[in-house]
Amino acid sequence: MHFSTISAFLAVGSWTALVQAAAVPTASxxxxxxxxxxxxSLVKPLTLTEILEGSFNDTGxxxxxxxxxxxxxxxxxxxxxxxxxxxxxSYSTADRTNFVTALQCLMKKGQSGQFSQAKSRYxxxxxxxxxxxxxxxNNAKFLIWHRYFLWTFEDVLRTECGFTANLPWFDETKYAxxxxxxxxxxxxxxxxxxxxxxxxxxxxxxxxxxxVGPYTxxxxxxxxxxxxxxxxxxxxxxxxxxxxxxxxxxxxxACAEGGAHAWGHNxxxxxxxxxxxxxxxxxxxxxxxxxxxxxRVWQNANSARTSSVNGKDHSGNALTLDTTVSVNNIRPxxxxxxxxxxxxxxxxxxxxx
Numbered sequence: 507m508h509f510s511t512i513s514a515f516l517a518v519g520s521w522t523a524l525v526q527a528a529a530v531p532t533a534s535x536x537x538x539x540x541x542x543x544x545x546x547s548l549v550k551p552l553t554l555t556e557i558l559e560g561s562f563n564d565t566g567x568x569x570x571x572x573x574x575x576x577x578x579x580x581x582x583x584x585x586x587x588x589x590x591x592x593x594x595x596s597y598s599t600a601d602r603t604n605f606v607t608a609l610q611c612l613m614k615k616g617q618s619g620q621f622s623q624a625k626s627r628y629x630x631x632x633x634x635x636x637x638x639x640x641x642x643x644n645n646a647k648f649l650i651w652h653r654y655f656l657w658t659f660e661d662v663l664r665t666e667c668g669f670t671a672n673l674p675w676f677d678e679t680k681y682a683x684x685x686x687x688x689x690x691x692x693x694x695x696x697x698x699x700x701x702x703x704x705x706x707x708x709x710x711x712x713x714x715x716x717x718v719g720p721y722t723x724x725x726x727x728x729x730x731x732x733x734x735x736x737x738x739x740x741x742x743x744x745x746x747x748x749x750x751x752x753x754x755x756x757x758x759x760a761c762a763e764g765g766a767h768a769w770g771h772n773x774x775x776x777x778x779x780x781x782x783x784x785x786x787x788x789x790x791x792x793x794x795x796x797x798x799x800x801x802r803v804w805q806n807a808n809s810a811r812t813s814s815v816n817g818k819d820h821s822g823n824a825l826t827l828d829t830t831v832s833v834n835n836i837r838p839x840x841x842x843x844x845x846x847x848x849x850x851x852x853x854x855x856x857x858x859x
Contacts, residue, residue, distance in 0.1 A: 560752070
């Protein structure tokens with residue numbers, strides 16, 4: 507899993523032609539792998555009781571006790587014209603089509619050659635996540651790195667596949683325990699969710715073959731989902747607000763990772779339950795938009811939170827504003843100070859609510 511023990515409860519030139527595409531076809535449907543193939547534990551999922559009582563260890567110094575925020579950055583300049591990431595239900599049909607078409611474009615583009623397991627430009631991003639998983643999960647760098655990863659994905663879509671809309675996100679609190687009721691999981695868009703581990707055979711990504719994963723291996727397999735409402739039920743407002751009630755960054759980040767983040771990944775299941783290669787499911791980006799949005803809401807509650815950080819990375823080094831965040835040169839390496847505030851000059855975006 508991310509998450510997985512939760513299973514008991516994570517060419518511009520061809521643009522015109524691509525607009526006409528309904529799906530990403532494959533020569534033959536790759537097999538659905540057993541659900542157990544995707545269940546590898548990295549992050550301890552948190553119960554609501556643990557969240558509300560703080561009875562878990564953060565990823566900062568091993569203590570659940572609140573820490574004083576530190577490494578405060580002087581007020582940074584904000585961008586003047588931020589993009590507004592839009593929740594899926596408010597996303598127009600034209601923008602949905604723009605987003606899906608750009609995703610399909612990325613899946614048709616050749617890989618960069620940086621990752622031997624990747625068979626497309628899209629899979630470069632999946633392989634990047636697979637390669638860095640151990641470094642950017644289960645520690646305080648989780649939220650910050652995934653914020654830059656999501657922005658990197660967006661920028662690649664824009665520069666390489668003509669994406670012009672705002673990036674969408676999925677407000678899972680509105681559909682907690684009933685993800686299948688969202689238009690995301692319909693044949694019009696991303697295909698079904700309650701598939702019991704079976705292949706996605708409807709929607710814009712029907713028959714998609716994934717070459718990265720599961721886990722740290724690489725075996726061709728279909729895009730598959732499990733879909734368990736009893737698990738996605740925990741992607742609710744209580745869980746989100748419970749994590750955002752922590753005033754300490756490191757503890758909030760640990761809660762967010764083991765909270766709605768883990769529940770969403772495991773509730774969608776199969777490919778999404780695989781910590782390492784979960785970006786193989788295009789729904790990953792909508793889910794992580796939700797997690798990053800919750801992080802931004804937490805920051806909005808106290809302006810100091812856009813200019814201070816604490817906790818430790820995978821190696822036990824204290825995070826500072828000068829700690830680097832790398833996406834292996836798909837986009838430039840940055841410092842935490844560059845991306846902690848989404849309204850800063852590097853990222854320049856906010857959420858519609």
